[in-house]
Amino acid sequence: MSQVDPLLSNQTKNQAEGRHPRPSATLRARQDQAARRAFFIFTLLPVLLILFITVALFFRSWPIISEYGLSDLLFGQVWKPNKGLFGFWPFILGTVWVTVVGVVLAVPLCILASIYLAEYAHTKTRSFAKPILDLLAAIPPVVYGVWGLLAIVPFVDDVLAPLSTRWLGSISIFSVNQPTGFNILSAGIVLAVMIAPLIISVMYEIFSTVLNDLRHASLAVGATQWQTIRNVVLPQVGPGILAAIVLGASRALGETIAVLMVVGNIPQIPTSIFDSAYPLPALIANNYGEMMSIPLYDAALLSAALVLLVVILIFNILSIIVLQRMTRKK
Amino acid sequence: MDAHIQVKNLNVYYGKQQALKNVNIEIPKNQITVIMGPSGCGKTTLLKTFNRFFELTENTQLTGEVLVDGQNIYDASVDVTEVRKVVGLLAQRPSPLPMSIYDNVFYGMHIHKMKKDRKEYKAAVQHYLEIAGLWDEVHKRLHDPATSLSIGQQQRLCLARGLAVEPEIILGDEPTSALDPISSQNIESRLLELKQQYTTVIVTHTLRQAKRLGDYVIYMYLGEVIEAGPAHEVFNNPQHERTKAYLEGQI
Amino acid sequence: MSLFTKKHWQRRHVMEAFMKFIMRVSLAIVAGALGLILWIIIVRGLPSLSWDMVSKIPEGGYYMGKEGGILNAIIGSAYLATGGTLLAMLFSIPIALYLKTYLGDSKWGQYVRLSLDVLWGIPSIVYGAFGFTLMIALGMRASLLAGIIILAFIELPIMTRAMDEVIRRMPIDLEHAALALGSTKLEVALRVVIRQMLPGITTAILLGFGRGIGDAASVLFTAGYTDRIPTSLMRPTASLPLAVFFQLGSPYPEVQQRGYAAALILTIIVLAVSLGSRWLSARLNKYTVK
Numbered sequence: 094m095s096q097v098d099p100l101l102s103n104q105t106k107n108q109a110e111g112r113h114p115r116p117s118a119t120l121r122a123r124q125d126q127a128a129r130r131a132f133f134i135f136t137l138l139p140v141l142l143i144l145f146i147t148v149a150l151f152f153r154s155w156p157i158i159s160e161y162g163l164s165d166l167l168f169g170q171v172w173k174p175n176k177g178l179f180g181f182w183p184f185i186l187g188t189v190w191v192t193v194v195g196v197v198l199a200v201p202l203c204i205l206a207s208i209y210l211a212e213y214a215h216t217k218t219r220s221f222a223k224p225i226l227d228l229l230a231a232i233p234p235v236v237y238g239v240w241g242l243l244a245i246v247p248f249v250d251d252v253l254a255p256l257s258t259r260w261l262g263s264i265s266i267f268s269v270n271q272p273t274g275f276n277i278l279s280a281g282i283v284l285a286v287m288i289a290p291l292i293i294s295v296m297y298e299i300f301s302t303v304l305n306d307l308r309h310a311s312l313a314v315g316a317t318q319w320q321t322i323r324n325v326v327l328p329q330v331g332p333g334i335l336a337a338i339v340l341g342a343s344r345a346l347g348e349t350i351a352v353l354m355v356v357g358n359i360p361q362i363p364t365s366i367f368d369s370a371y372p373l374p375a376l377i378a379n380n381y382g383e384m385m386s387i388p389l390y391d392a393a394l395l396s397a398a399l400v401l402l403v404v405i406l407i408f409n410i411l412s413i414i415v416l417q418r419m420t421r422k423k
Numbered sequence: 424m425d426a427h428i429q430v431k432n433l434n435v436y437y438g439k440q441q442a443l444k445n446v447n448i449e450i451p452k453n454q455i456t457v458i459m460g461p462s463g464c465g466k467t468t469l470l471k472t473f474n475r476f477f478e479l480t481e482n483t484q485l486t487g488e489v490l491v492d493g494q495n496i497y498d499a500s501v502d503v504t505e506v507r508k509v510v511g512l513l514a515q516r517p518s519p520l521p522m523s524i525y526d527n528v529f530y531g532m533h534i535h536k537m538k539k540d541r542k543e544y545k546a547a548v549q550h551y552l553e554i555a556g557l558w559d560e561v562h563k564r565l566h567d568p569a570t571s572l573s574i575g576q577q578q579r580l581c582l583a584r585g586l587a588v589e590p591e592i593i594l595g596d597e598p599t600s601a602l603d604p605i606s607s608q609n610i611e612s613r614l615l616e617l618k619q620q621y622t623t624v625i626v627t628h629t630l631r632q633a634k635r636l637g638d639y640v641i642y643m644y645l646g647e648v649i650e651a652g653p654a655h656e657v658f659n660n661p662q663h664e665r666t667k668a669y670l671e672g673q674i
Numbered sequence: 675m676s677l678f679t680k681k682h683w684q685r686r687h688v689m690e691a692f693m694k695f696i697m698r699v700s701l702a703i704v705a706g707a708l709g710l711i712l713w714i715i716i717v718r719g720l721p722s723l724s725w726d727m728v729s730k731i732p733e734g735g736y737y738m739g740k741e742g743g744i745l746n747a748i749i750g751s752a753y754l755a756t757g758g759t760l761l762a763m764l765f766s767i768p769i770a771l772y773l774k775t776y777l778g779d780s781k782w783g784q785y786v787r788l789s790l791d792v793l794w795g796i797p798s799i800v801y802g803a804f805g806f807t808l809m810i811a812l813g814m815r816a817s818l819l820a821g822i823i824i825l826a827f828i829e830l831p832i833m834t835r836a837m838d839e840v841i842r843r844m845p846i847d848l849e850h851a852a853l854a855l856g857s858t859k860l861e862v863a864l865r866v867v868i869r870q871m872l873p874g875i876t877t878a879i880l881l882g883f884g885r886g887i888g889d890a891a892s893v894l895f896t897a898g899y900t901d902r903i904p905t906s907l908m909r910p911t912a913s914l915p916l917a918v919f920f921q922l923g924s925p926y927p928e929v930q931q932r933g934y935a936a937a938l939i940l941t942i943i944v945l946a947v948s949l950g951s952r953w954l955s956a957r958l959n960k961y962t963v964k
Contacts, residue, residue, distance in 0.1 A: 121858050121860075121861070122858060124858070124860055125858035125859055125860040125861075128859075128860040129776060129859070129860070131768075132768055132769075132771065132772035132776060133772065133776075135765060135768040135769050135772060136769050136772055136773070136777070136782070136786045138765055138769070138830075139769070139786060139789040139790050139793055139830070139831065139834070140785065140786065140789045142789075142793060142827065142830075143789055143792060143793060143796075146796070146800065146801075146804045149804055149807045149808065149811075150800075150803060150804060150807060152807070153807045153810075201700070202700045202703055202704060203700075203704075205696055205697040205699075205700035205701070206697065206700040206701040206704050208697055209694075209697035209698060209700070209701050210701065213694060213697065215481060216481055222701065222705060224949075224952060225705045225708050226704070226705075227948060227952070228708055228945060228948055228949075229704070229707065229708045229711075231884050231885075231888075231944050231945070231947075231948040232708075232711060232888075232941065232944060232945075233887070233888025233889070233890070233915055233940060233941075233944055234888065234889075234890060234891075234915075235888070235890045235915040235916075235918045235919055235937065235940070236711070236715060236888070236918075236937050236940060236941050236944075237711070238918075238919070238922075239714075239715060239718075239918060239922065239933070239934060239937040240710075240711045240714050240715065242922065243714050243718055243934075244710065244714045286704070286707045286711075289704050289707075290704075293704065304518075306514065306516060306518040307518060307520060307521065309476070309479065309512075309514065309518065310514065310518040310519075310520055310581070310584075311520060311530070312476075312479070312507065313474065313476070313507055313511065313512040313514070313585065314507065314508070314511070314530065314531030314534065314584060314585060314587075314588050315504040315505065315506075315507040315508035315531065315534065315535060315588060316504065316530075316531070316534045317504055317686050317687065317689070317690040318690060318694075319686075319689055319690045319693045319694070320534055320686060320689075320690075324520075324530070324534075325520055325521065328521065328522075329521055340795070343795055344795065344797075346797070347796070347797020347798075347799060347800065348797065349797065349798065349799040349890070349891040350890040350891055350915070350919060354919075354922070374797065374799045374891070377799055377802075377803060378799060378802075378891055378894060381802075381806070381894060381895055384806075394803070395803055395806070395807065398799065398800050398803035398804075401797065401799070401800060402796065402800045405795060405796060405797065405800075406792065406796075408795075409791070409792045409795040409796075410788070410792055413788055413791045413792060413795075414788070417784065417787070417788065421779075502687075504686075534686070
């Protein structure tokens with residue numbers, strides 16, 4: 094397997110071929126060189142695409158960033174484009190609330206489910222669960238949105254909100270201040286289900302990097318399976334679990350259609366999970382039509398996309414590097 | 424003979440393949456029993472039925488009985504973790520747990536809540552590291568990760584870890600096959616020292632080790648026990664053709 | 675009472691049983707969510723599903739509850755997803771081949787895989803916004819072509835990684851055997867690796883298609899929406915996800931109902947594609963060396 098820089102090795106190979114004037118061999122080798130170069134250019138595409146997306150969005154956002162300054166945009170409280178006020182803060186908070194609720198709901202379920210699949214389940218259960226998770230991952234966001242609208246919003250409104258009023262009303266993040274189920278909790282539940290397949294499959298992968306010898310060493314002294322998981326398996330996979338959670342969170346951050354269908358879309362600073370919110374992706378999607386009608390509006394929306402992109406890039410790169418390291422150890 | 428383990432009509436299947444065929448043997452108390460035979464003959468499988476480790480493989484099936492101190496460890500009322508506490512295992516490859524040297528020995532005792540306080544645990548850890556002949560080498564770095572030890576030291580640590588839960592039986596699945604000659608010898612001499620207090624069952628594929636360690640010998644071939652008896656009898660006067668052939672190095 | 679009998683229910687045994695129980699419940703909740711989603715979509719979507727829905731384009735007054743269907747969106751989505759998948763294939767096959775034959779686990783290979791995984795994680799709304807900037811720069815309007823290009827970007831990392839995962843499991847011996855016979859790497863790539871890749875390619879195509887047909891946020895910016903079936907690449911086009919989305923936003927209950935039905939159609943297509951890829955790759959895997 095070639096480990097050398099492809100361009101560098103071209104030269105050395107070409108020199109070597111000078112000494113072997115077998116025509117057909119040279120021709121084939123030349124083809125090989127040409128193909129190598131062509132292929133190499135193809136692999137530049139994904140790397141360049143990331144840069145290109147970032148630069149393009151930055152370029153388009155520059156008019157508003159240079160006029161208002163980044164901190165005024167990010168921490169501005171008021172969003173009134175026709176008066177020239179572009180404050181992202183309520184939307185940023187909305188995104189954070191929705192993401193945190195989704196992740197908090199998904200993570201315990203995902204950790205438990207993936208431990209079960211990796212440590213306890215028989216092959217049969219696994220081969221039953223895998224396609225279910227795949228299907229769950231394949232369902233389009235808009236269908237999740239419909240489901241949220243038809244099932245989750247009424248459920249939150251009719252069941253969870255009254256329960257919360259009754260038992261948790263005194264705690265401010267659980268207080269019910271709005272009459273509908275279009276709120277952060279609904280969006281969080283929908284998001285939790287959407288990101289669960291990804292988190293579970295990444296965590297499952299991580300658990301299977303732990304050597305069986307270690308499990309057996311613990312079982313051999315009479316530990317129960319849970320004691321073995323708790324004391325031997327979990328300490329080994331900490332960073333991987335964290336990476337899986339961050340990866341899930343970054344998916345939740347960018348989810349657009351499904352969230353915007355159930356979250357209420359009221360630009361306010363939320364104080365409770367029963368409040369409506371207006372996350373950044375929803376802001377972009379809802380207003381794309383008027384983008385060109387007001388000065389700087391397009392730049393504002395594209396800089397919202399840029400903010401989202403930068404945060405997600407950071408989350409993604411960190412967690413993927415951790416995961417690549419862990420799975421390669423195997 | 425004072426039998427510690429009795430195996431009665433034992434059959435084991437991996438899926439449809441039969442790994443053990445109608446095994447009936449007795450393993451004497453406080454002696455070293457050596458199970459030998461060509462690879463794939465089921466000796467490791469037999470060993471792993473003694474601590475119910477073979478169950479960790481999926482699609483296995485077992486009929487018959489394995490009695491430890493006269494009690495069938497496959498009885499429905501049996502708690503498998505109690506079995507594994509009484510029947511310790513020294514694995515083929517040393518597998519220190521990913522924690523400190525101290526914690527490796529502490530681990531099993533802690534799991535079974537065997538001691539009252541830190542002082543007792545500390546004393547016990549020292550005691551078992553001494554028995555395993557490791558104390559002098561590690562007492563200054565008890566809190567270093569166990570993986571920092573050499574392979575031979577790791578295997579002795581695993582021995583200490585196994586002994587710390589006060590088993591009555593020690594199983595060894597080719598416990599020296601991953602070690603260098605000096606470390607192997609070290610482990611062998613530990614096992615010889617310990618045989619007064621523990622019933623030891625060792626699987627080995629080297630005849631010389633069998634001769635050095637064995638008080639009692641079981642010879643297996645294709646999932647069946649061909650011959651079992653005191654070492655001097657089996658080695659000097661094998662009753663079965665196959666055993667003879669094996670001892671002469673034909674298999 | 676024997677030596678090994680559970681003397682009493684110790685804490686650790688209670689813990690074991692409890693943990694196992696809540697793990698099972700967790701898995702059941704996640705798996706049950708799929709059932710719940712399908713149930714709701716079927717129950718609410720089925721009543722309005724009719725032959726007209728899938729065979730007619732919207733007629734006058736359709737958005738107030740009158741005659742018509744969403745054939746425009748079905749065809750539009752088929753064009754978009756097919757185009758996007760074909761375009762993404764043009765790039766993903768060479769990249770996957772190059773990763774396997776020339777790069778392996780080298781540094782550059784790792785960077786390429788990292789960037790593919792990162793691209794995979796970029797949300798479609800950002801792709802949409804990026805597509806919008808591209809369109810402004812090129813002076814394009816919302817069109818089928820723009821939608822196809824953006825979907826190709828979205829599908830590229832998914833398809834490449836799917837192929838990469840399949841061929842990475844291919845035994846290295848096979849490649850070495852071919853190299854030892856005097857083949858160049860290019861010949862190995864074209865003759866040996868690509869045959870091994872076949873199941874990977876089919877899985878990748880269906881995976882990419884499934885993702886492309888369900889994506890809403892990116893086509894919102896790039897493909898627009900229209901009641902006609904597009905006749906050229908430069909025309910805007912409707913798509914199923916947006917058909918669902920827009921109809922749900924309508925104040926007319928009949929139109930909302932049709933939104934549910936459209937969601938059902940989309941779900942059926944996506945599930946069929948997903949199950950199909952599973953079935954196909956299981957079949958094709960039989961014919962490759964493992």
